[in-house]
Amino acid sequence: MLTIKVGRRRIKPLNWLIFLSFVALIVYVFFSLIFLLPLFNKEYSYNIDKDNYHLSVKTKFKHAWFNCHTTEVYKIKSDDKLIVKTLGNQLISDGFKENNKNNYVRKSSEFGLCSDNYKRYKKTRKKGYIKFSLRGKSSQIIEYEKEYKDPYVNAKINNTNVKRVDVVSTLNEKQIGKYITSYTINVNKMHKEYLFRIIKIVDTKKPEIKIVGNNVIEIDYGSKYVEPGFEASDNYDGDITNKIKIKNTINNKKAGTYNISYSVCDTSNNCTSAKRQVVVKEKTKEVIVHEPKIEVKNGLTYVDGVLLVNKKYGVPKTYDPGVNEEALKKVKEMQKDAEVLGLSLPIVSSYRSYKTQEKLHASYAKRDGEEKASTYSALAGHSEHQTGLAFDLGSTDSSFQYTKEAKWLAENAHLYGFIIRYPKDKTDITGYVYEAWHVRYLGKDLAYKVWQSGLTLEEYLGVN
Numbered sequence: 487m488l489t490i491k492v493g494r495r496r497i498k499p500l501n502w503l504i505f506l507s508f509v510a511l512i513v514y515v516f517f518s519l520i521f522l523l524p525l526f527n528k529e530y531s532y533n534i535d536k537d538n539y540h541l542s543v544k545t546k547f548k549h550a551w552f553n554c555h556t557t558e559v560y561k562i563k564s565d566d567k568l569i570v571k572t573l574g575n576q577l578i579s580d581g582f583k584e585n586n587k588n589n590y591v592r593k594s595s596e597f598g599l600c601s602d603n604y605k606r607y608k609k610t611r612k613k614g615y616i617k618f619s620l621r622g623k624s625s626q627i628i629e630y631e632k633e634y635k636d637p638y639v640n641a642k643i644n645n646t647n648v649k650r651v652d653v654v655s656t657l658n659e660k661q662i663g664k665y666i667t668s669y670t671i672n673v674n675k676m677h678k679e680y681l682f683r684i685i686k687i688v689d690t691k692k693p694e695i696k697i698v699g700n701n702v703i704e705i706d707y708g709s710k711y712v713e714p715g716f717e718a719s720d721n722y723d724g725d726i727t728n729k730i731k732i733k734n735t736i737n738n739k740k741a742g743t744y745n746i747s748y749s750v751c752d753t754s755n756n757c758t759s760a761k762r763q764v765v766v767k768e769k770t771k772e773v774i775v776h777e778p779k780i781e782v783k784n785g786l787t788y789v790d791g792v793l794l795v796n797k798k799y800g801v802p803k804t805y806d807p808g809v810n811e812e813a814l815k816k817v818k819e820m821q822k823d824a825e826v827l828g829l830s831l832p833i834v835s836s837y838r839s840y841k842t843q844e845k846l847h848a849s850y851a852k853r854d855g856e857e858k859a860s861t862y863s864a865l866a867g868h869s870e871h872q873t874g875l876a877f878d879l880g881s882t883d884s885s886f887q888y889t890k891e892a893k894w895l896a897e898n899a900h901l902y903g904f905i906i907r908y909p910k911d912k913t914d915i916t917g918y919v920y921e922a923w924h925v926r927y928l929g930k931d932l933a934y935k936v937w938q939s940g941l942t943l944e945e946y947l948g949v950n
C-alpha cells in the first residue's frame with residue numbers, strides 16, 4: 487500500500503485526502519469573504535465645465551480586493567436642447583441608460599486587483615494632461631450657400647496629439663436652421679471628453695422682385711388698369727411670386743399719378759419692395775370712357791356679368807339659393823391643402839338667409855349700436871352670405887388676421903377662385919372693416935385678376 491513519508495512520519499492516503507480537502511475549504515472561505523465583502527464604499531462628484539454646457543458626474547465605487555463595482559451618474563445641464571440631446575445620445579451609445587430627465591447611469595464591475603477609478607481619472611484630469619479645445623468660435627453663423635469648413639479642434643493627451651477624434655455633425659447646408667457638431671476623444675477606457683459647436687445656417691439675402699412691363703404706365707381717364715404682371719424669387723425659397731402683396735390706390739376717375747407697391751418677404755423675413763407708377767390722364771372729349779355694364783336681373787345686380795352685393799346693391803328678400811355647390815367644393819379643396827401644412831380653416835359661416843341675416847344684424851345693432859354694427863355686419867338683403875358664394879373661414883375674431891391661417895388664405899385663396907372681399911385699408915371703398923376670414927367665390931380666372939390688380943372687387947369692376 488502506498489504511503490507518503492513526511493519526515494519520520496508516514497501518512498496514509500486517506501488522511502492526506504482529508505488534509506487537502508480541509509486546505510481547499512479554508513482557501514475557498516477566505517476568498518469568498520474577500521469577493522463578497524465590500525471593504526470600501528466611496529462616492530465622488532465632480533464637474534466638467536464647457537463653454538455652454540455642464541456635465542456633473544457622480545461616481546460611486548464599491549471596492550473589494552478582487553471585485554469592484556462602479557456606478558456613474560451623469561447629469562447634463564445646458565441652455566441648448568441640441569447639446570443635451572446630442573450629449574445624451576453619446577452617453578447612451580457608451581452604454582449609459584437614461585434614468586430620468588438628463589440623468590444617465592452606467593454600472594460596471596471589474597474583477598482583479600482594482601484600483602480607484604476616480605484617482606486614475608483625476609490623474610488624467612490634472613492640469614495640462616488633457617488639452618482639448620475648439621478651434622474657432624463655439625457658435626458659428628454661416629450665410630446660406632456660403633461654403634463652410636469645420637475649424638476642428640486641438641486635442642492632446644500628455645503632450646501627444648490625439649490620433650482619433652470622432653466628429654459627428656447634424657449639419658445640412660441645404661437647409662437654414664441650427665445644427666450641432668460634436669467632437670469626442672477617448673481619455674482612457676472609462677472616460678471620454680466631449681466638445682460641441684453650434685452652427686447656424688442663415689439666409690439674410692433679400693428676395694428680388696421683377697416687374698413685367700414699364701415702370702410708368704399711362705391709362706386713359708376712366709379706363710381699367712390692367713396689371714402687366716410681376717415675379718419674385720429668392721435665393722432660398724425660389725419662386726415666391728404668390729407671396730407678393732400689392733397696394734394699389736388708383737382712382738381712374740381722377741387724373742393724377744398713383745403708385746402701385748409690390749412687397750414680398752422670404753421665410754427668413756428678408757423683405758423687399760418695388761414700385762410702379764400709373765398716370766391717369768386728364769379727361770378729354772376724345773376719350774371714350776369704359777363704363778361698366780350694370781344689369782339687373784330678378785332683382786340681382788350684375789356688373790360686367792359679375793354678381794355684386796354690397797351696401798349699394800342688394801338682393802331680394804326672397805332670394806334663397808342656398809350654399810353654392812361649386813364654391814363649397816373649392817372651399818373643401820382649399821381646406822384639404824391647408825391641412826397638409828398644419829393649418830385649420832373651418833367654415834364658421836356660409837350661406838345665410840335673409841331672415842338669419844336680419845336677426846344677426848339686429849343683435850349686433852342692439853349690442854354695439856347701428857352705426858358701429860354696420861361696419862362689420864350687413865343689413866338684411868345686403869349680405870354677400872345670402873348669395874351662397876361667401877364664406878367665413880377660420881375665425882371671425884379680429885385677432886384672426888395675425889394667424890398663419892389668415893396669412894396663407896390671403897396668399898392662396900385666389901388659386902381656388904376666392905378673394906379676400908374686405909381687404910385691409912380699403913374700408914372707405916368696401917364700407918367694411920378688414921375681414922381676413924371673409925372670402926367670396928369668383929372662379930379661378932377672375933379671382934386671379936382681382937388679386938393681381940391689388941384692388942377691391944368694386945374698384946376692379948369700376949363701380950367704386
Ligand SMILES: [Zn+2]
Nearest residue numbers: 876877878924
Ligand atoms: Zn362674412
